[in-house]
Amino acid sequence: MLERLKSSLINSPVIKRGEYNYFIHPISDGVPSIDPRLVEEIADFILTITDMEEVDTVVTIEAMGIPVAIALSLKTGVPLTIIRKRPYYLEGEVELSQSTGYSKGVLYINGLKKGDRVIIVDDVISTGGTLVALIKALKNMGVEVVDVISVIGRGTGYLQIKEHGVEPKILVTIDVGEKGVEIKNVFGDK
Ligand SMILES: O=P(O)(O)OC[C@H]1O[C@H](OP(=O)(O)OP(=O)(O)O)[C@H](O)[C@@H]1O
Numbered sequence: 730m731l732e733r734l735k736s737s738l739i740n741s742p743v744i745k746r747g748e749y750n751y752f753i754h755p756i757s758d759g760v761p762s763i764d765p766r767l768v769e770e771i772a773d774f775i776l777t778i779t780d781m782e783e784v785d786t787v788v789t790i791e792a793m794g795i796p797v798a799i800a801l802s803l804k805t806g807v808p809l810t811i812i813r814k815r816p817y818y819l820e821g822e823v824e825l826s827q828s829t830g831y832s833k834g835v836l837y838i839n840g841l842k843k844g845d846r847v848i849i850v851d852d853v854i855s856t857g858g859t860l861v862a863l864i865k866a867l868k869n870m871g872v873e874v875v876d877v878i879s880v881i882g883r884g885t886g887y888l889q890i891k892e893h894g895v896e897p898k899i900l901v902t903i904d905v906g907e908k909g910v911e912i913k914n915v916f917g918d919k
């Protein structure tokens with residue numbers, strides 16, 4: 730299961746971003762290039778663990794949630810909303826602060842309204858800063874988050890998301906050391 734994802738993760742280079750051990754992988758960085766079979770493996774797996782008939786919209790965050798989210802949207806016909814890092818000044822635009830292990834920024838929500846049922850798909854959960862801020866903002870808007878799915882998880886940030894009432898589904902959980910990436914868990918394994 731998820732053989733392409735696991736083997737590509739094990740081969741990921743790790744660099745320092747400040748104190749943070751940052752792994753570089755096609756799904757989380759688009760580097761060196763994205764094998765469509767890898768994206769398809771991930772999208773097909775996600776479709777076995779979530780019910781897309783339940784949702785109005787797939788929500789993802791610019792930039793690297795987009796490849797997997799677009800694959801899910803194409804496979805199901807469910808539209809995609811991208812949370813952007815730039816404002817559009819449209820009526821109803823919602824602004825939120827994003828903080829990761831290595832960066833801070835602002836995200837902007839457009840195209841969602843009270844009563845919408847969504848799944849959130851992203852490439853990585855690490856500190857949980859990005860997804861916690863997004864889930865809080867969506868709840869304030871009256872948007873129902875049916876599922877939160879991350880292709881890769883590292884660290885304990887997912888616990889913070891659980892505290893907001895949604896248990897994230899993480900396909901592969903990893904440890905990232907200075908020397909490389911180690912697989913810790915695959916969704917569905919004990
Ligand atoms: O759990 P966290 O510590 O918040 O980290 C996870 C976030 O970090 C990455 O986004 P980034 O802002 O680097 O943007 P990118 O997708 O453009 O690489 C990733 O896509 C997640 O959204």
Ligand code: HPA
Binds near residue numbers: 853
């Ligand atoms: O180590 C990382 N690599 C790529 N994307 C990420 N998003 C959070 N942490 C990481």
